[in-house]
Amino acid sequence: MKKKLVSIANRRQLLVAQAAQQRDMLARNIQPLHNGLSFADKGLKVVEYVKKHPVLVMGIAALIGMLKPTRAVKWLRRSWIASLALSGLRTWLSKN
Numbered sequence: 001m002k003k004k005l006v007s008i009a010n011r012r013q014l015l016v017a018q019a020a021q022q023r024d025m026l027a028r029n030i031q032p033l034h035n036g037l038s039f040a041d042k043g044l045k046v047v048e049y050v051k052k053h054p055v056l057v058m059g060i061a062a063l064i065g066m067l068k069p070t071r072a073v074k075w076l077r078r079s080w081i082a083s084l085a086l087s088g089l090r091t092w093l094s095k096n
């Protein structure tokens with residue numbers, strides 16, 4: 001019985017060492033993806049902020065429009081349509 005316990009202990013040590021080696025290898029392989037994923041995460045945060053504050057986007061568009069009144073109508077229309085699309089998308093996503 002003692003030989004079996006020693007064999008199990010040795011096998012456990014081997015498996016623990018292999019797991020540590022695999023974790024190190026995985027960490028090295030994932031490192032190049034970190035920059036791209038952090039950039040995507042920042043982009044998602046911006047999208048979430050805009051979804052929570054669509055009036056702010058319309059206000060910025062209106063401010064830009066004050067500089068050029070002919071473009072103000074176009075930007076306000078685009079921002080209004082975008083806010084409607086976002087709210088429609090939000091309700092569609094909540095249903096699914």
